[in-house]
Amino acid sequence: MVDILHKVGIKSSSPADVYKALTTLDGLSGWWTTTTTGDSSKVGGVIKFRFGNGGFDMKVRALEPDKHVLWEVVDGPVEWFGTKISWDIRQEGDWTIVFFKHMSWKEPVEFMHHCSTKWGVFLLSLKAMLETGKGEPWPNEIKLDSWEENRAAA
C-alpha cells in the first residue's frame, strides 16, 4: 500500500475557514470542482464530485470540527476504490497548515503519479481560494495532459 502525501499552508486563514472549505458544498465547489453535490457535512453522508463524465463519490467517515476530515472513496476509478482521503488542520502562527493523505493505493501506478500532482494543483486552488477569495476549480484548473484537456472541453 502506498500513499500520496501533501502539506500546504494558508496565510491569514483559520482552521474554521479550512474546515468550512472541506465540509460545505460551497467550499468544495470553490476549489475542487464546480459540480459538487450530496451531503458533505455529516458522518455517513456521500459527496459526489463530478468532472464532466467522470468523478468520485466519497463517504464522509469522520469529522472533528476545525481539526480533521476523513473520506472513503465509494465510487470512481478502480484505482481509487476503497482508498481514503484524510485531512488534518493545524494553526502555526499566522498560517493554517493542512496535512493531506490519499491513503492505501494498491500500487504506485502511473495514474497515482498523475493524481499526486493533480492533488497539488487543487490544494494550491484551496490555498488561493482562502487567501484571495478565488480558487481555480474544475473545469478551469491547470491541465496536466491531453486527456484532461479534452475532458474539460467536452
Place this chain on the structure above:
Amino acid sequence: MVDILHKVGIKSSSPADVYKALTTLDGLSGWWTTTTTGDSSKVGGVIKFRFGNGGFDMKVRALEPDKHVLWEVVDGPVEWFGTKISWDIRQEGDWTIVFFKHMSWKEPVEFMHHCSTKWGVFLLSLKAMLETGKGEPWPNEIKLDSWEENRAAA
C-alpha cells in the same frame, strides 16, 4: 522506504526541451532556483541548488538524452541525504510527459509531506517555463509556510 511521485504534462514542448531544462544551469535556474551552480550536464558532476542559506547538492548519476535524468542527493537536509531524484520523459501526441520520483525517504515525516507539495509547485513552474517562456523559480515561487516566507525575505 517511501517515494514522492509526480507526473506533469507540458503542452507543445518536446523531450529535448524538457531534457535541456533539467541538464543546463540556465534551464534549472529558470524553474527551480535562480541560484543554481555546478556541473549539471555530465554524469559525476555535482549541481548546487541554493535557496538563501540552505540548499541541496546533487550528483548526476545517469543521463540519457531526451529520456532520463537521475540525481543523488550528496548534501542537504538529513532527510534528503542519500535519496535519489529520477526524471523520465515521454512524448504523447502534442504533450511531453514528465514522470518524477523522489525516492527512498526513510520515513513519511511531515517534511516529506511538505516536499511533495513543493515539488508540485516547482514542476508547475517547469511547465510554465516551457509553455509560456517564464517559470517561477525561488525566491518568487508560491510559499507554503512561514519558514519559507521568512527564508525568501532574508
